[in-house]
Amino acid sequence: MAPARSGATADRPLLRASFDGVWSDLEGVGRDPRSGGYDRFSWTGVDLGLREWFAAEATRRGLEVEVDRNGNQWAWWGAPADGAVVTGSHLDSVPGGGAFDGPLGVVSALLAVDALKAAGVVPERPLAVVNFVEEEGARFGLACLGSRLMTGAVDSSHALSLTDDDGTTLADAMSAAGHAPEHVGLDETALARIGVFVELHVEQGRHLALGDESVGVASSIHPHGRWHFCFEGEGNHAGTTRLDDRHDPMLPFAEVVGAARRLAVEAQAVTTFGRVRVDPNGTNAIPSRVDAWLDARGADQGGVVRLVDDLQRIAEEAAAGHGVGLTVTRDSFTPVVDFDASLSDRLRSSLGAASISAPTLPTAAGHDAGILASRVPTAMLFVRNPTGISHSPVEHAETDDCVDGVEALTVVLRDLLVAPLEVVPAAGGQPGAGARR
Structure with a gap:
């Protein structure tokens, strides 16, 4: 099966080399040399290494790094402001997890920034790359904890009382890592800054593997x-x-x-x-x-x-x-999450204009994008997983497909950064249910 080629990046070999270099820098952090799986749990020494890696990569690109009240990391291209284009994913893992679930979205976002800058793109609005904390819920049992706290989907006092298997509370773990737990909870300031959120993720399933395309657009997330x-x-x-x-x-x-x-x-x-x-x-x-x-x-x-x-x-x-x-x-x-239809249509349109064929597919895997969807327009891109296996050391994506994902994300972000974003207020005045065109 030949992957879809976009021609979106002028020098594909250079992009592939960049991907290999950034990926290799991250690849060893938290990896069990015996099983090959990853134990990347939030607010641990390994997590500190991941966060330092993210900050260093962002700084190398001239991005300004900040940490929000819930511990999520943000890297800004342009001054932080409302209505920004936001992309990214997470760096934590399930016990013995694979390399691609989460980190592929973060690495791809950083490389997309490189490609946009190399192309001379001048953004009309800020762009942020985000690393959400405790997406997998592997340590404290509640998935998408960073995004749930930010959106108010979980009570902050309940979240802080969650314990890991050793009896350590989230509050104590945060404190030990130097983060002030008394500030966690609903963050309207952070939410207002998100004009749209696009998350790239390795597919956890075989929809794409059964076809000819290397990249897809998500339609929905099954209830779970x-x-x-x-x-x-x-x-x-x-x-x-x-x-x-x-x-x-x-x-x-x-x-x-x-x-x-x-x-x-x-x-x-x-x-x-x-x-x-x-x-x-x-x-x-x-x-x-x-x-x-x-x-x-x-x-x-x-x-x-x-x-x-x-x-x-x-x-x-x-x-x-x-x-x-x-x-x-x-x-x-x-509950079931239907991604913002207008935003997803816009992704498909911009990809089609770049000759990238991207089928629409649902997923049964949860993501931070699904949590944010209740408050802001969100969409997702998936990169082909040849076996469909995930949450396992053998989780995999071919490098050519990963580069296709970076190119697709670059195309999408370029369109969102330089073309108008029309905000359509949601019913009841809450952002997120309407479309930004």
Whole structure:
């Protein structure tokens, strides 16, 4: 399959060399040499290294770096002002994650700035490259935390009380990293500065891999959420406790795992118990408690909600049958996100004018762009993933496809920076539901 070539960049070999150079500088940060996967968790030493890398790359390009009240990093081309064109993504990872999920969008944004400057583009409005913090939720359990805090989608006091597996709160982790937690929360100043937000991301799926194009435009994000199932039983000796005397929380949990798969098939959705914590986690000890986190997603929002309700009823019956307590808490839920139609149309138009063929596709993966969509016009570009595998060390994108992504992003940003942006107020006076043309 031949990737779509745009001719948007005058010197493609130079762009490829630039991509290779910037990518290699970042590639080793937080990487496990044994598995090849990445452990890039927010407000850690590795995260500090990533943030320093971002600041250095931005400064090298003459961009002014600032950190907002929630810890998100911004690199500005032009003085910060309302109505800016914003692009970027995140640098954190899931445990043992891949190299491309998040960092590809940040690297591509920086290289797009290089290409625009080399082409002599004089922006009519500021441009910012952003690195959102804790997008994956790998440390504190809540995905897109930086963008949720900024938009007010999560209560700041609740967010600050979130803990990692070692019991460290977000507030303490921020403080230890030198960030003042008392300032986190809804940031209307930062939101007003975003005229439009365009996020480039490696595709987490195989829509593009099944076709001939290397770049696509997102239409929507499927509804998705996370639920915490806590089974509380009675710890005891694995060898001396009769089966009839046990209150083993692992047994109802095991029933629920199987039920989640069956319900997902019926609802044409997907369910995953990917994170489990067992206490005391001893081979010769009956567990006293099992904490498990469900991820549920699907194209039909009502179907996802009914699936989780049905699964909770099954869990309650299973727990009662084994003399085990159960608490189910919804950690997060993001309804279906339809990206701004006018902005997406504009992306497709500008790409088409540059002879870049970019099909429209949905995604079941969550992104900061999906959170921001409730407040500002957002759109996404996807870069082909040849296998569709993500959140894994073998996540991959071919360098030629990545360069195609940089070229596509450059074309889109150039149009947004030099042509008029007409702001259409949203219903109720809130920005974000209308279009900027």
